[in-house]
Amino acid sequence: MEVVAARCAGMDHDTDRVAVVAASMTQFGERDGWIRDLLAEAGQACLADTDATADEVDHLYVSNMASGEFEGQTGVPNALAHDLGAVPAYTARIDQTSSSGGAGIYAAWQSVASGASDCTLLVGGEKMTHRSTAEATDVIASLTHPAEYRHGVTLPSFAGLTARAYLDSYDAPRESLGEVAVKNHANGVDNPNAQFREAVDLETVLESPIVADPLRLYDFCPITDGSAALLFVPESLAASYADEYAVVSGVAGATDTHVVHERPDPTTMGAVRDSGRAAFEMADREPADVDVAELHDMFTILELLQFEDLGFAEKGEGWRAAADGRTARDGEIPINTSGGLKSKGHPLGASGVAQAVEVYEQVTGEAGPRQVDANVGLACNVGGFGNCVTTTLLEVAG
Amino acid sequence: MSDTPTFAAAEYADGTVGYPPHPVNDDGAERVGTVDLSEHTAQVVTWTESTATPPGVREPNTLAIVEFQIDSESVRAVGQTTDDVEIGQTVTPVYVEQLRDPEAGIREPASQDWDGFRFQPVE
Numbered sequence: 001m002e003v004v005a006a007r008c009a010g011m012d013h014d015t016d017r018v019a020v021v022a023a024s025m026t027q028f029g030e031r032d033g034w035i036r037d038l039l040a041e042a043g044q045a046c047l048a049d050t051d052a053t054a055d056e057v058d059h060l061y062v063s064n065m066a067s068g069e070f071e072g073q074t075g076v077p078n079a080l081a082h083d084l085g086a087v088p089a090y091t092a093r094i095d096q097t098s099s100s101g102g103a104g105i106y107a108a109w110q111s112v113a114s115g116a117s118d119c120t121l122l123v124g125g126e127k128m129t130h131r132s133t134a135e136a137t138d139v140i141a142s143l144t145h146p147a148e149y150r151h152g153v154t155l156p157s158f159a160g161l162t163a164r165a166y167l168d169s170y171d172a173p174r175e176s177l178g179e180v181a182v183k184n185h186a187n188g189v190d191n192p193n194a195q196f197r198e199a200v201d202l203e204t205v206l207e208s209p210i211v212a213d214p215l216r217l218y219d220f221c222p223i224t225d226g227s228a229a230l231l232f233v234p235e236s237l238a239a240s241y242a243d244e245y246a247v248v249s250g251v252a253g254a255t256d257t258h259v260v261h262e263r264p265d266p267t268t269m270g271a272v273r274d275s276g277r278a279a280f281e282m283a284d285r286e287p288a289d290v291d292v293a294e295l296h297d298m299f300t301i302l303e304l305l306q307f308e309d310l311g312f313a314e315k316g317e318g319w320r321a322a323a324d325g326r327t328a329r330d331g332e333i334p335i336n337t338s339g340g341l342k343s344k345g346h347p348l349g350a351s352g353v354a355q356a357v358e359v360y361e362q363v364t365g366e367a368g369p370r371q372v373d374a375n376v377g378l379a380c381n382v383g384g385f386g387n388c389v390t391t392t393l394l395e396v397a398g
Numbered sequence: 399m400s401d402t403p404t405f406a407a408a409e410y411a412d413g414t415v416g417y418p419p420h421p422v423n424d425d426g427a428e429r430v431g432t433v434d435l436s437e438h439t440a441q442v443v444t445w446t447e448s449t450a451t452p453p454g455v456r457e458p459n460t461l462a463i464v465e466f467q468i469d470s471e472s473v474r475a476v477g478q479t480t481d482d483v484e485i486g487q488t489v490t491p492v493y494v495e496q497l498r499d500p501e502a503g504i505r506e507p508a509s510q511d512w513d514g515f516r517f518q519p520v521e
Contacts, residue, residue, distance in 0.1 A: 138452035146510035147418040152455030160446030213447040261476045
């Protein structure tokens with residue numbers, strides 16, 4: 001009862017920051033369960049991670065892009081509240097396509113920072129693998145403008161268009177994209193929840209079937225089922241949940257044009273740049289302060305673009321990072337230690353949450369064989385083809 | 399009145415041209431007119447050949463982002479190509495009555511148009 005009383009103390013808005021005190025993710029891959037099962041599995045595991053109970057949850061957010069389109073199941077936040085025993089918590093679904101998870105982090109942070117909630121559970125999830133690749137691709141492509149959709153433009157084709165422009169503009173070798181896949185698959189070997197846990201060599205990547213020329217199969221993330229969760233509380237209450245926790249030192253979102261070809265430079269992701277700058281400003285940090293980062297490598301080219309547009313490299317120079325080992329687990333700035341979307345998998349609404357789960361585990365020293373020396377971590381979650389982006393900085397505390 | 403299909407881009411009050419048309423451009427200037435891009439050639443900015451296409455889309459599907467120069471204004475468009483293309487190549491728009499099968503995909507067929515222009519290389 002003393003613990004519960006302490007947890008009811010509320011937030012001191014003058015000094016409090018927002019803390020993350022628990023994290024979880026399910027096995028990613030081809031799962032038997034449906035969206036409700038996956039969300040409940042991650043939600044229960046997250047609460048159990050810190051011995052919290054469902055009746056402590058004031059706000060419950062579900063990051064999900066398309067449970068209605070994929071499965072015919074809508075209303076998932078209410079369903080999850082009931083399944084977890086969290087009724088009468090306030091619930092909402094956060095849909096920002098592939099960046100629903102990052103947008104959920106922003107919403108969860110707002111709920112606690114504003115004082116509206118003293119305990120917010122965020123659960124992201126998607127069930128996709130029961131659909132064919134063509135059907136799943138079409139569900140995701142439904143975010144495009146009619147002028148794009150009628151030509152059969154898909155997210156993979158945007159990646160092919162952008163990769164060709166990048167390689168041509170900056171005289172980068174095709175192999176530099178393959179090195180991203182090799183690195184992230186190597187990292188995924190040590191992630192027990194990753195969809196793929198097999199290393200691949202550069203030759204395998206470069207000889208895999210073409211999907212969107214010049215990009216090949218191993219330049220793309222898989223279609224995935226899975227869920228991930230985070231628990232947010234005021235920092236003044238964090239010690240009652242966990243000895244060591246992380247604080248959200250920076251979080252910001254931004255959008256770019258809906259129509260991708262209307263951007264001034266096809267190799268620059270404006271929303272990554274803008275959300276990154278705002279998150280760094282909020283945290284009073286700069287790229288050099290970041291010890292580990294999870295970038296949204298739905299396609300290998302996206303890791304390079306985010307690496308540049310977040311300020312980790314000059315424009316046109318990011319391709320050198322994976323090739324020279326800078327972004328390897330033992331490199332200067334480890335990128336996608338979880339295996340990234342490439343290896344870990346990409347259950348749309350879960351991915352942004354799972355990125356932050358990896359950063360949380362890294363800065364709190366819970367990453368096991370993937371552990372790097374990290375006090376400050378960053379997660380960049382991208383929706384559409386850079387249409388919507390949320391960047392989050394987590395720092396160890398406690 | 400002509401029945402010839404138009405490749406309609408928007409002309410905005412500040413003199414810029416954009417495709418597809420929006421009520422206002424990125425700087426908030428209102429749309430004041432239409433420019434028919436089918437009367438112009440363009441240069442290929444980038445291209446891809448997609449081999450994993452969604453339901454109702456041809457396979458493979460070669461796509462390009464092209465750039466038109468309308469007086470001093472440049473305007474880009476994305477679309478299917480009729481043949482293989484290269485960066486920098488000149489193309490001309492060619493009208494097609496149906497670019498993909500409206501009944502095969504997730505989008506409501508009545509919600510949008512399905513005709514449009516492919517880009518054909520100019521010899």
